[in-house]
Amino acid sequence: MGLNAWSSEPFNPLEFTVSFVFNNDQDIFHIRLKELELQAERIVDPGLKTRPVAIISSPHPSGTIVSLSPEAEEEGLFHGMKVSIVRKMSHGVQLLPYNQSLYAKVNRYVYQSISMFTPIVEPEGVDGFYLDMSGMRAIRGHVQNTGLSIIHRIQEQTSLSGVVGISVNKLVSRIVTSVVPETIHEVQGGNEAKFLSPLKPLVLPTVKEKPVHRLLRFLWVEQVSHIQSMVGQPDEFRTLFGMFSVQLAREAKGQDSSIVKPPQLRDHILEQTVLPEDTNDEMVLHAIVKDLAEQVAFKLRKRHQLADKVRLEIHYTDGHQRHRVGKIKGIDDSSVIAVCRRLFDKANERRNRVRTILIDACEFRPYVDQANLFMTEASRNMAVSKAVEKVRLKYGVRSLQTADVFQALGRV
Numbered sequence: 237m238g239l240n241a242w243s244s245e246p247f248n249p250l251e252f253t254v255s256f257v258f259n260n261d262q263d264i265f266h267i268r269l270k271e272l273e274l275q276a277e278r279i280v281d282p283g284l285k286t287r288p289v290a291i292i293s294s295p296h297p298s299g300t301i302v303s304l305s306p307e308a309e310e311e312g313l314f315h316g317m318k319v320s321i322v323r324k325m326s327h328g329v330q331l332l333p334y335n336q337s338l339y340a341k342v343n344r345y346v347y348q349s350i351s352m353f354t355p356i357v358e359p360e361g362v363d364g365f366y367l368d369m370s371g372m373r374a375i376r377g378h379v380q381n382t383g384l385s386i387i388h389r390i391q392e393q394t395s396l397s398g399v400v401g402i403s404v405n406k407l408v409s410r411i412v413t414s415v416v417p418e419t420i421h422e423v424q425g426g427n428e429a430k431f432l433s434p435l436k437p438l439v440l441p442t443v444k445e446k447p448v449h450r451l452l453r454f455l456w457v458e459q460v461s462h463i464q465s466m467v468g469q470p471d472e473f474r475t476l477f478g479m480f481s482v483q484l485a486r487e488a489k490g491q492d493s494s495i496v497k498p499p500q501l502r503d504h505i506l507e508q509t510v511l512p513e514d515t516n517d518e519m520v521l522h523a524i525v526k527d528l529a530e531q532v533a534f535k536l537r538k539r540h541q542l543a544d545k546v547r548l549e550i551h552y553t554d555g556h557q558r559h560r561v562g563k564i565k566g567i568d569d570s571s572v573i574a575v576c577r578r579l580f581d582k583a584n585e586r587r588n589r590v591r592t593i594l595i596d597a598c599e600f601r602p603y604v605d606q607a608n609l610f611m612t613e614a615s616r617n618m619a620v621s622k623a624v625e626k627v628r629l630k631y632g633v634r635s636l637q638t639a640d641v642f643q644a645l646g647r648v
Contacts, residue, residue: 331555407492428490
């Protein structure tokens, strides 16, 4: 039986939505780590903390700025600026390639840090997280105090700073962290439409749809309050916005029925080194690769696993990057070093100085140690690796290293 059969009045979807999207008993947090990419790069390389830095999506002319420092903004750069324009405007800004592996690793660290507050956490992109804190008031007290505790824990665990938005749904909490500068801000249940009314329409996801955006610009709609007024005339509203009308009406009133959904996290081993001094000296670079490969091998042996995928990335000082992908079939140091060295030699096809090298291993499967009656090269390598491992397990991964690695890392 259709919905219209329950009433003599014609069914109006714009009016019907109000009855089922509100739940004022929910507490949905949105954590935003603003400019996470820049924060992560400055943690890895403290020398960047006072320098003008821009992180770019691609080194090609069509690439754009994804994240940038205040110092870079002072030189006239802005988010979304084309790399071709950046290179013409400023030679003092350091351009860094988008280091997806590093940011994903930081994202996982933050995820682990905030999961102690609630098991229902959903990452949003690389710099955001939704937390369903419903029912936690009785346990943890006032939600704003809980929000501050979360931010403090992130700061303690990762040295990253962030902001918190709190409301009854994901939509409004995310908008809070995008427009409110304070560390923490709460929109009380029932005040969603009032909070949204003075904001620009682009804060609403549906407004980013090209047909909707074009129409709102044509109509000179400059605030969400104007859309809220238009919703009061459902027939005209539906005629104007068609298939987008129902969702746009919900968003304008601050209504969102989507739930916080925890992800299935991918398992990775990621090791990265920022060189003490940018260089294209092959001996130094090979020593760095060797050091990283030994760390990966050490962790693989602890897990008793092989990696069906290993990715080696080289980041150059001019913002370019290269990578190659391979497979780790043995977990002794010699085998892993050989694979990583081969990937590095294939990837390093430029003469520019290198700033960062990273190795990302994933797609793991169990390692079966086959016993041999006779000593083979593979068994000898494994025996040496295990002997070294005993020292490292006791004193740390970097407690025992060869002279070339120490020299490459600037420790002698």
